[in-house]
Amino acid sequence: MTAADTRAMCWLLAQPRAASRARMARAISRFGDGPFYAALVAMLWLVDPEDGTRFALAAAVAYGLEVPAFMVLKNLIKRPRPADSEMALCAFIKPAGRFSFPSGHTAAAFVMATLLGIFYPVVATLALAFALLVGLSRVLLGVHYPSDIAAGALLGTSCAMIGSLFV
Template identity: 75%
Template sequence: MMIQRPSLQRMTAADARAMCWLLRQPRAAHRAQLARGISRLGDGPLYVFLALVIWLLDSTDGARFAQAAVIAYGLEVPAFMLLKHLIKRPRPADMDTTLCVFLKPADRFSFPSGHTAAAFVMATLMGVFYPVGASLMLAFATLVGLSRVLLGVHYPSDIAAGALLGAVCALAGVVLVG
């Protein structure tokens, strides 16, 4: 096991208490079924589909939206992968083997949540380009993050970091598109 810095240890301890409380609640397995469906929606193809539809339907801002999305995801994916491999925070079940895990994660490390980062890229872009649809996308992005916690593969702070990373990458994409 990797030795963690004191600040990361404190954050992990608080996260672990939250995880234990959430995943040991009655009906945790039932909630995990719904969470699995939401998490799958956050895998990525939905965002490509949305960007393409917006690009095709909005002759005014659709191309800029799609360009900002390409740039934002081009920043977000390597950034979250780099952070995961620099920080090397173990998944919740790797820290506490009594926790229920309802999904096999794609990699070993949890911080930050890539699913949440990707969802917040799209939610932030919608907020900038299409404020009317922003609240729906923000709710969806929040549910994607929550689903990752309910599935036992991320701590709450992984979700917060993923949300921040996604929003920053989206705003960078908007600035770079101009």
């Protein structure tokens, strides 16, 4: 798995426009931070008190599962970041943690996308596209391998599905 991931990373980061893509990826990745999701949950709660409250409760349960799960997995698996690998791939940002598997940004994005799809199906496609872009941005920034993104997507979707059962 790591060999295939490394080949994909080398190919992506060796492209002539890698640095210009990284600037766009950095902006997308910032939306994958927690404050955006908290603001979105608050807005939905204010605009749609009934479903927004259920959405907020499901999000609290889902993130309550996702955050500890990704932290435990990172510290259990201890997969080095691409820039820390023997290939010394270039990272365009300094990541918050030492380990890469799974991607926490991607997991969080898929929690939100899955819950939006469940509670507000009209925005499901847009939410999924956003989550995929967050994951891709982490690869383009050189801080995650493609399989980190896949694992984060699976983790986030699973936690959202469980969270939706509690409301």
